[in-house]
Amino acid sequence: MVKIVIAGAGIGGLAAALSLHRAGFRDITIYERVRELKPLGVGINLLPHAVRELTELGLADEVAAIGVPPSRLSYYNRFGQPIWSEPRGLDAGYRWPQLSVHRGEFQLLLAREVERRLGSDAIRLGCRLVSVEHLDPASPEARAAGHAEFARFVREGAGGGAEEVEVAADVVIGADGIHSAMRAQACPDEGGPVWNGLILWRGTATVPTYLDGRTMIMAGDGEQKFVSYPLVAPGADAGATRLNFIAERRAPEGVDETADWNHAVDPGPIEQLFADWSFDWLDVPAVIAAADEILEYPMVDRNALPQWTFGGSTLIGDAAHAMYPNGSNGASQAIIDGRTLAFHLANETAGRDVSTDVARANAVRTALEAYEADRRPATARLLEMTRQLGPEKVMQLAYDRAPQGFAHVNDVIPADELQEVADGYKRAAGFHPSALNERASLTPESAPEVED
Incomplete structure (x- = not known):
């Protein structure tokens, strides 16, 4: 039996565990550094290619119950003038919806499902990954242990003490985030995440319903931007909407990457930055003022790596390819990582004799190489596109060509150019409608039936 260790119980690590279980693996343990999983964060978007994978994991109804399917994605300039709008999810011809969800609620949903399917002890909390050692599968040490990978964790005790824990495995998956x-x-010489000089302020607020109540909007350009989308579907109180928002602006001179990020801030100064962004259809300053809490973040990513896989260990999610949120694709790509990894691991081990340590290690390493060949070039291209604003490039084009606004967007950007920006990003990210709808499943043929 292949023994799998996952470092990190974020969305990527949990989705990988469920994907591996769906593919037929049973010896899977997740080690997470925090002592308690809490519903932290704000909103994220699960694009149709991710929702397809969640559906094939048997989670469609559960995720839909905590999400809102946006009807449209619409881009505007900083004056509220429309640049580009397109239907999303089922309305755009996909076989699967797009869903806006609260990140923390989604993470806890996945964690509960991991414990239900894999067992109550599948997630070990308070365990921080320190290092991974990769042995030659034929070495005496590997033969004695029966495994070639050794993950070392520091486990924090309830009383504040700590001890080192070493776990032997066939596969170690690094899902331990941007750090x-x-x-x-x-x-070891990479350094910290790369900051592009933009500051993000994230929050949630209940405000009067705008447009159709299900539209995701982005307004602004590369220097200043506002994003919002509903987290709760319009119901009995159709006049109000619970939404997630992101306000973004380039940092003033003198602020650098060593600033004290990731903390709650006063909404007043941010509201003033957007004081004149009151559109006919949305009052941006009022949304910011209504926030329950606003958290401040730098917009950071990581440079693409030349290699993810080392021996029987590999990286997924932000650990492999942290990227800017342009395009709303981070969580979706992490989910696809896990599904792709499980697919290749199952294909290399199913129906083969992996009873010996060396045969099992060789199959694992072949599978990890195939996973990396599938995912690393694709995410490197996507990372580069996010640095060029991804699909949000249409807002920058409008600003560059008409900084004071326009009578009609097609006076400054031809319709076919706008269409190509949208389609080009979908192709690179793997969710162009025709390609996604026709793509073969990532559930291995050898996978058992979904368990109730």
Whole structure:
């Protein structure tokens, strides 16, 4: 039996565990550094290619119950003038919806499902990954242990003490985020995440319903931008909408990447930055003022790596390819990582004799190489596109060509150019409607039936 260890119980690690279980693997343990999983964060979008994978994992109804399917995505300039609008999800011809969900609620949903399917002890909390050792599968040490990978964790005790825990496995998956210890071990000179000078303020607020109550909007350009989308579908109180928002602006001179990020801030100064962004259909300053809490973040990513896989260990999610949120694709790509990894691992081990340590290690390493060949070039291209604003490029084009606004967007940007920006990003990200609808499933043929 293949023994799998996952470092990190974020969306990527949990989705990988469920994907591996769906593919037929049973010896899977997740080690997470925090001592308690809490519903932290704000809103994220699960694009149709991710919702397809969640559907094939048997989670469609559960995720839909905590999400809102946006009807449209619409881009505007900083004066509220329309640039580009397109239907999303089922309305755009996909076989699966797009869903806006609260990140923390979605993470806890996945965690509950992991414990239900894999067992109550499948997630070990309070365990921080320190290092991973990759042995030659034929070495005496590997033969004695029966495994070639050794993950070392520091486990924090309830009383504040700590001890080192070493776990032997056939596969170690680094799903430990943008500050990944496994990545740092492989790339010790990389340094911290790369900041592009933009500051994000994220929050949630209940405000009067705008447009149709299900439209995701982006307004502004590369220097200043506002994004919002509903987190709760319009119901009995159709006059109010619970939404997630992101306000973004380039940092003033003198602020650098060592600033004290990721903390709650006063909405007043941010509201003033957007004081004249009151559109006929949305009062941006009022949304900011109505926030329950606003958290401040730098917009950071990581440079693409030349290699993710080392021995029987590999990276997924932000540990592998942290990217800017342009295009709303981070969580979706992490889910697809997990599904792709499970697919290749099952294909290389199903129906083959992996009873010996060396045969099992060779199959694992072949599978990880195939996973990396599928995902690393694709995410590297996507990372580069996010640095060029991704599909949000249409807002920058409008600003560059008509900084004071326009009578009609097609006076400054031809319709076919707008269409190509949207389609080009979908193709790169793997969710162009025709390609996604026709793509073969990532559930291996050898996978057992979904368990109730």
